[in-house]
Amino acid sequence: MDLRIAFLYPELMNIYGDRxxxxxxxxRAQWRGIDVSVDRVSxxxxxxxxxxxxxxxxxxxxxxxIAVSHDLQGQKGDALKEAVERGAVxxxxxxxxxxLGHYYRPFDADDLPGIxxxxxxxxxxxxxxxxxxxxxSDLPGVGLIVAFENHSGCTFLGPNVKxxxxxxxxxxxxxxxxxxxxxxxxxxxxxxxxxxxxxxxxLADYLLTQALTRRHGPVQLAPLDDNAENLAHSQxxxxxxxxx
Amino acid sequence: MxxxxxxxxxxxxxxxxxxxxxxxxxxGTALPGLVAHTIYPSVLRALTSQLPEGSIMxxxxxxxxxxxxxxxxxxxxAGLDPLHNRSGSNLERxxxxxxxxxxxxxxxxxxxxxxxxxxxxxxxxxxVLPAIRPKVAxxxxxxxxxxxRYGEIDTVYRKWRDALPAMRPRSTVVLNADDPAIAALxxxxxxxxxxxxxxxxxxxxxxxxxxHAADSISCPRCNxxxxxxxxxxxxxxxxxxxxxxxxxxxxxxxxxxxxLHGTESSDLELETPVGPMQVTLRVPGLYNVYNGLAAxxxxxxxxxxxxxxxxxxxxxxxAFGRIERVRIPGSNDNALLMAxxxxxxxxxxxxxxxxxxxxxxxxxxxxxxxxxxxxNDLFADGRDVSWLxxxxxxILSATPDLVGRVEVSGIRAGDMAVRLKYAGxxxxxxxxxVDVAGALEAAVRALPAGETLYxxxxxxxxxxxxxxxYDKGWVxxxxxxx
Numbered sequence: 260m261d262l263r264i265a266f267l268y269p270e271l272m273n274i275y276g277d278r279x280x281x282x283x284x285x286x287r288a289q290w291r292g293i294d295v296s297v298d299r300v301s302x303x304x305x306x307x308x309x310x311x312x313x314x315x316x317x318x319x320x321x322x323x324x325i326a327v328s329h330d331l332q333g334q335k336g337d338a339l340k341e342a343v344e345r346g347a348v349x350x351x352x353x354x355x356x357x358x359l360g361h362y363y364r365p366f367d368a369d370d371l372p373g374i375x376x377x378x379x380x381x382x383x384x385x386x387x388x389x390x391x392x393x394x395x396s397d398l399p400g401v402g403l404i405v406a407f408e409n410h411s412g413c414t415f416l417g418p419n420v421k422x423x424x425x426x427x428x429x430x431x432x433x434x435x436x437x438x439x440x441x442x443x444x445x446x447x448x449x450x451x452x453x454x455x456x457x458x459x460x461x462l463a464d465y466l467l468t469q470a471l472t473r474r475h476g477p478v479q480l481a482p483l484d485d486n487a488e489n490l491a492h493s494q495x496x497x498x499x500x501x502x503x
Numbered sequence: 504m505x506x507x508x509x510x511x512x513x514x515x516x517x518x519x520x521x522x523x524x525x526x527x528x529x530x531g532t533a534l535p536g537l538v539a540h541t542i543y544p545s546v547l548r549a550l551t552s553q554l555p556e557g558s559i560m561x562x563x564x565x566x567x568x569x570x571x572x573x574x575x576x577x578x579x580x581a582g583l584d585p586l587h588n589r590s591g592s593n594l595e596r597x598x599x600x601x602x603x604x605x606x607x608x609x610x611x612x613x614x615x616x617x618x619x620x621x622x623x624x625x626x627x628x629x630x631v632l633p634a635i636r637p638k639v640a641x642x643x644x645x646x647x648x649x650x651x652r653y654g655e656i657d658t659v660y661r662k663w664r665d666a667l668p669a670m671r672p673r674s675t676v677v678l679n680a681d682d683p684a685i686a687a688l689x690x691x692x693x694x695x696x697x698x699x700x701x702x703x704x705x706x707x708x709x710x711x712x713x714x715h716a717a718d719s720i721s722c723p724r725c726n727x728x729x730x731x732x733x734x735x736x737x738x739x740x741x742x743x744x745x746x747x748x749x750x751x752x753x754x755x756x757x758x759x760x761x762x763l764h765g766t767e768s769s770d771l772e773l774e775t776p777v778g779p780m781q782v783t784l785r786v787p788g789l790y791n792v793y794n795g796l797a798a799x800x801x802x803x804x805x806x807x808x809x810x811x812x813x814x815x816x817x818x819x820x821x822a823f824g825r826i827e828r829v830r831i832p833g834s835n836d837n838a839l840l841m842a843x844x845x846x847x848x849x850x851x852x853x854x855x856x857x858x859x860x861x862x863x864x865x866x867x868x869x870x871x872x873x874x875x876x877x878x879n880d881l882f883a884d885g886r887d888v889s890w891l892x893x894x895x896x897x898i899l900s901a902t903p904d905l906v907g908r909v910e911v912s913g914i915r916a917g918d919m920a921v922r923l924k925y926a927g928x929x930x931x932x933x934x935x936x937v938d939v940a941g942a943l944e945a946a947v948r949a950l951p952a953g954e955t956l957y958x959x960x961x962x963x964x965x966x967x968x969x970x971x972x973y974d975k976g977w978v979x980x981x982x983x984x985x
Binding site: 270271273274275276277278279282283286320321322323326389390391407409452453454457458487488490491492493494495498502 | 647655656657713715717720721726728847880886887888889890891892893914915916917918920921922924925926930933935937
């Protein structure tokens with residue numbers, strides 16, 4: 260069995276250690292004997308919508324996000340949408356999440372267009388949500404998610420997406436409606452850094468299973484020794500409760 | 504000529520410092536500054552403008568404390584007893600406190616104080632630079648650090664650039680030419696100060712590719728992706744923009760030859776406007792070569808002669824907690840070496856210093872090194888531990904037997920242990936104890952005879968660790984001033 264991962268804009272959209280998500284997914288596949296390839300896909304590269312099983316799309320600095328927004332209009336954006344319709348998994352965090360939505364609206368500039376893969380839009384705000392967060396996930400078997408948020412964009416969900424979960428500690432999508440993240444079929448967006456997947460192994464395995472199913476049919480992942488991961492999870496949970 | 508507001512501000516500042524000490528709250532350096540600044544907002548300019556030789560200001564993400572200490576040693580050798588704020592008081596209030604403490608009740612400065620040497624926090628610089636208007640402002644580097652506190656590096660760059668026009672015409676900005684975000688500070692409009700640059704030409708310690716932690720890879724002027732003909736450290740190297748032509752500027756101080764000596768020291772051969780210089784730095788690692796180069800350049804720009812620069816660097820010892828060696832009493836000839844880690848680039852460079860390329864490639868024999876990593880997530884550490892995923896811990900598993908044992912501790916020990924596991928470090932070598940005292944005891948007990956324990960703490964972990972060593976009687980002082 261093999262897993263094909265695309266790391267979207269790795270040199271532009273990687274400022275919060277989010278590449279830990281790629282490491283976690285790769286290792287957890289390799290530890291189960293699955294071959295993993297990771298391709299870096301950046302500005303100007305074409306995407307074959309049938310090729311990759313898993314895409315990761317992280318956050319960047321403002322000026323990088325402008326270049327990425329531009330690059331996503333046209334073939335690449337369409338290919339990502341088609342990929343999701345064909346069962347590929349996309350995990351997006353922060354800036355990547357915003358660009359999968361309809362648009363990001365700054366205070367003093369034109370809207371930054373997204374690709375509308377997720378039915379969400381984001382407005383700039385004067386509040387910055389920074390801190391440890393806890394999310395009660397709506398995904399089956401995933402449970403409590405621990406992470407760190409750092410965003411001032413407020414994202415609002417439309418009717419064609421569901422939230423990723425309920426925000427227990429932290430600002431969530433917009434500081435108002437108590438939701439965190441969004442999901443449409445196998446596409447996910449959220450404000451969860453940390454890195455997210457390494458210390459939330461049930462979520463990592465949930466996404467890994469979905470990504471493998473696309474080409475290999477239903478798979479049953481062998482259990483791993485997650486003692487270290489579970490300890491990191493419980494320490495982060497404690498920090499979130501203490502520092503909220 | 505007395506300035507009544509200044510006299511009142513100094514008096515109130517001194518009184519609050521005394522009150523703090525009487526209440527037993529030692530070490531508090533911010534309150535007197537806050538009080539004095541509230542009474543007289545221009546207190547910093549009023550006091551620093553009295554320094555006859557002017558001042559040197561040092562900023563940058565990494566190496567501020569070490570570089571400022573090197574400069575302090577150089578200025579002392581030159582007979583210019585500098586007024587120097589110590590690390591931990593590098594925000595505006597801390598600087599004011601330092602000045603108020605040194606001032607006479609009449610608002611003057613003692614005649615023995617000739618020059619100022621100010622280490623300034625990156626975020627505090629835009630407020631402090633126009634107040635102090637230094638004779639020399641040194642910008643050493645700009646890396647990603649504590650995004651929850653400082654924000655993105657583009658933001659810091661813009662704030663620095665916009666503060667620079669406050670420099671006077673006969674002053675100098677000293678810039679690290681190898682850092683595009685620093686070199687591009689010359690794009691500041693109305694920059695009246697002279698520009699003086701330094702960099703490394705020796706390709707011996709170059710990297711094959713930009714590390715994951717590299718930040719400033721797009722052109723500060725036109726945003727295109729920069730090209731590198733040589734990568735030395737993080738995003739530092741020989742760079743140019745293929746689109747607008749902005750490039751690493753011509754150097755005033757050039758490191759022609761660099762030789763690193765493990766965890767001990769380095770030798771540099773420099774070319775300077777006043778001729779060639781050979782310098783020995785008693786601190787290890789390429790990152791300290793940049794700090795030494797920065798100190799030499801700032802000292803030359805300040806007008807110090809090469810003879811005093813060499814003498815000062817000869818006398819220099821590492822700053823508290825930055826690189827510190829301690830013999831472990833009653834042990835089997837064991838020592839402890841502590842090196843602060845606070846952001847991805849800094850951590851990468853400490854790892855490069857401990858595990859040189861020759862050892863990683865199996866070209867030089869090495870015994871496995873024993874590590875203790877202590878990760879806290881308090882405000883001064885940065886509350887977000889995501890940055891651990893940008894550090895290239897993968898080098899620890901590049902060759903077997905590089906690492907003997909890794910004791911992991913601190914508030915976020917779990918995150919650190921997971922990071923090492925996913926970096927491919929053999930899980931049986933990773934030992935975890937959240938309690939730092941227990942972890943140290945276990946790590947020391949496991950040390951083979953003659954081996955060193957390399958302790959890598961974040962900032963607050965370093966302070967706590969230092970206090971623990973003091974309580975054990977392994978070091979003589981737990982505070983900054985020694």
